[in-house]
Amino acid sequence: MTEKEAIACELLVLRCRQGRKEALEEMVRTWERPLFYYIRRLIDDEDEALHVLQQTWVCVLQGLRTLREPRKLPAWLYGIARKTALSHLRARYSERSLFREEQATRDSEDGDVHLSVDRVEEIHYGLSRISLVQREVLTLFFLQDLSLEEIASVLEIPLGTVKSRLHHAKRALKAVLKQEESSHE
Amino acid sequence: MNELNKTFRERLLNMETLNSARGEISREQIRAMLDTRLSGIKRIGFALLAFVGFWTMIVFGSHAFGDPNDWEDLVIYQLFMMFASFASVAWTGFTGWAAISGVIRRTHRPWIVATTLVMGFCYLVAMMYVFVVPVSVLESRTELGTQLGLIWFFLLNTIGLCTILGVLYRGQYKSQEKLLEIEYRLADLAEKLKGKEQS
Numbered sequence: 135m136t137e138k139e140a141i142a143c144e145l146l147v148l149r150c151r152q153g154r155k156e157a158l159e160e161m162v163r164t165w166e167r168p169l170f171y172y173i174r175r176l177i178d179d180e181d182e183a184l185h186v187l188q189q190t191w192v193c194v195l196q197g198l199r200t201l202r203e204p205r206k207l208p209a210w211l212y213g214i215a216r217k218t219a220l221s222h223l224r225a226r227y228s229e230r231s232l233f234r235e236e237q238a239t240r241d242s243e244d245g246d247v248h249l250s251v252d253r254v255e256e257i258h259y260g261l262s263r264i265s266l267v268q269r270e271v272l273t274l275f276f277l278q279d280l281s282l283e284e285i286a287s288v289l290e291i292p293l294g295t296v297k298s299r300l301h302h303a304k305r306a307l308k309a310v311l312k313q314e315e316s317s318h319e
Numbered sequence: 320m321n322e323l324n325k326t327f328r329e330r331l332l333n334m335e336t337l338n339s340a341r342g343e344i345s346r347e348q349i350r351a352m353l354d355t356r357l358s359g360i361k362r363i364g365f366a367l368l369a370f371v372g373f374w375t376m377i378v379f380g381s382h383a384f385g386d387p388n389d390w391e392d393l394v395i396y397q398l399f400m401m402f403a404s405f406a407s408v409a410w411t412g413f414t415g416w417a418a419i420s421g422v423i424r425r426t427h428r429p430w431i432v433a434t435t436l437v438m439g440f441c442y443l444v445a446m447m448y449v450f451v452v453p454v455s456v457l458e459s460r461t462e463l464g465t466q467l468g469l470i471w472f473f474l475l476n477t478i479g480l481c482t483i484l485g486v487l488y489r490g491q492y493k494s495q496e497k498l499l500e501i502e503y504r505l506a507d508l509a510e511k512l513k514g515k516e517q518s
Contacts, residue, residue: 138506145499152492171335184345191349258334278328
């Protein structure tokens with residue numbers, strides 16, 4: 135995030151704290167799509183994702199006054215979205231099953247980690263084929279709203295783990311894309 | 320974030336579209352979730368408050384606009400009763416609406432709190448009028464004037480303090496906003512200059 139974007143975030147938070155309707159609407163308008171995209175990558179069902187998005191907004195609007203660093207608004211928003219989505223998912227899956235899924239994908243992947251940004255459509259569908267843990271870190275990376283340090287704070291893991299997860303996630307996605315290509319040929 | 324990356328981000332976001340009708344419904348639901356829904360007991364509680372407010376409004380109103388008694392001809396007394404009856408109208412309106420709709424809107428919440436505080440103060444002063452003033456009026460009319468003056472002094476001080484705090488609070492936000500706007504323009508200018516230098 136550039137300095138200008140960080141200032142714009144602080145300005146937006148300040149206006150929202152004053153209870154200005156247009157500022158609140160601007161915040162929803164700006165962040166609705168990326169948050170929904172991120173939540174959708176965590177939750178398969180669209181209606182459930184929409185419900186989680188609503189709960190996220192309620193938490194955001196209620197907690198806006200307690201936000202200590204307004205310039206880190208994106209990280210804070212993604213953090214709330216993640217917590218809300220995970221508590222929703224926790225009711226369905228255990229942490230252990232999520233971890234097993236990650237291990238299985240990590241073990242099976244191989245190859246180049248470079249991904250072409252021109253293949254947006256394939257990447258989008260490929261994301262749904264990799265494990266939840268990898269999908270999550272890769273989605274945050276692709277949305278480009280956060281630095282790696284901020285992704286680490288959102289995911290509550292060390293920076294090194296983010297880098298390694300990202301590396302494995304890219305490899306997994308690449309493998310999925312290759313697999314898709316070969317099945318089409 | 321360079322242009323290519325921005326395009327990639329936008330294209331990626333476009334893959335997951337939230338149609339406008341559904342988006343609007345979702346936003347409506349968010350607004351509804353921000354309002355506090357009242358349980359049956361709380362609704363009854365608010366209805367009682369509205370009822371109390373309504374009767375208070377009649378009592379205060381009759382003292383404010385009715386025929387004055389021997390010591391009630393003081394302007395200060397009638398002014399207070401007018402103020403209290405208007406506060407009662409507002410309080411009755413807010414609490415009554417909450418009881419009828421079963422919802423406290425986010426925007427109404429501070430008004431309910433403010434009118435409740437004002438009403439609490441009005442009741443305290445009214446108690447003084449009922450129990451303290453009639454006793455002292457028998458003794459000395461000058462003392463009564465001093466007492467009422469003190470009550471008004473306290474009331475006006477409180478209102479003044481709240482107003483000053485509110486002005487300071489808003490002023491702080493305004494100046495902070497202006498500073499950020501300047502900072503934003505400077506950052507924008509720096510970014511443009513950097514872009515020119517690179518090109």
